[in-house]
Amino acid sequence: KSLKVTKKYFNYLIISSENHTYLQKRTSGIWNSLYQFPLIEGEFTEDQLVNTKQWKNLFIGYPIIEKISTKIKHKLSHQLIHTSFYHVKCDTINDSNFLKINWVEIEEYPLPILIDKYIKSVILHK
Numbered sequence: 001k002s003l004k005v006t007k008k009y010f011n012y013l014i015i016s017s018e019n020h021t022y023l024q025k026r027t028s029g030i031w032n033s034l035y036q037f038p039l040i041e042g043e044f045t046e047d048q049l050v051n052t053k054q055w056k057n058l059f060i061g062y063p064i065i066e067k068i069s070t071k072i073k074h075k076l077s078h079q080l081i082h083t084s085f086y087h088v089k090c091d092t093i094n095d096s097n098f099l100k101i102n103w104v105e106i107e108e109y110p111l112p113i114l115i116d117k118y119i120k121s122v123i124l125h126k
């Protein structure tokens with residue numbers, strides 16, 4: 001009997017504010033205790049994403065989407081995660097649920113492999 005594979009759609013927001021970005025610690029699921037960028041889950045176009053309640057509640061001021069990654073498929077035994085990374089520039093966010101860190105500290109935080117690989121290839125060029 002084969003496992004039923006669930007599809008999930010993750011939109012990670014890589015928010016840059018000067019030399020900083022924001023992370024949040026997961027408190028459940030397979031990535032429990034790992035850190036991730038702010039996440040909006042769901043299958044959205046860019047226009048739909050910026051009109052979600054989560055997007056509107058997160059940003060104070062005027063977020064600028066500077067880049068959107070190509071969709072990345074990450075296969076786990078029971079899940080297929082379709083992921084997009086949105087690079088967003090914004091000076092101020094509603095950050096009570098997030099940890100503001102300096103970009104140079106990013107590798108000190110345990111991250112899911114999916115995020116770690118993306119950061120190393122696209123941001124840190126390793």
